[in-house]
Structure formats: structure tokens, C-alpha cells
Amino acid sequence: MSRISAKLITLTLIYIVLFNYPILGIFTKGQLWFGIPVVFIYVFMLWFLFIIITRSIISVVDNSQNVGKKQ
DSSP: OOHHHHHHHHHHHHHHHHTSHHHHGGGOSOOEETTEEHHHHHHHHHHHHHHHHHHHHHHHHHHHHHSSSOO
């Protein structure tokens, strides 16, 4: 397994844990932040971070593969 695959699998496992009930249950107390339930902010921020981190891992792979190619 390559390092990139290992990073992506590790990232996925971390996010599975963060989206699971015990952690998600911390934010379901009915609290509001600027009129928005905290659980929604938590879920969308995690989702956004997952996309950004995955994109950064994938772009490193794309950049390393394109180094030897002519443009």
C-alpha cells in the first residue's frame, strides 16, 4: 500500500469516528450559535475539512506525477 493510500484510509477512519454517535452526541444538546444548531455547524465544518484535506493529499500526488512530464 502506498503512503497516499495509507493517508486517505487513515483520514477516512478518523472521519468515520468523528461522524459517529458518541462524538456527534456532544453537539446535539440543542445549543444554537448565531441561530444555527451547533450540530449542523459541526457536521458541515467536518465535511468541508474532509474535502480540503483530501484535495490537498490528491494534489500532492498529481504534482509529483506531473514533474517529469513536458507541458
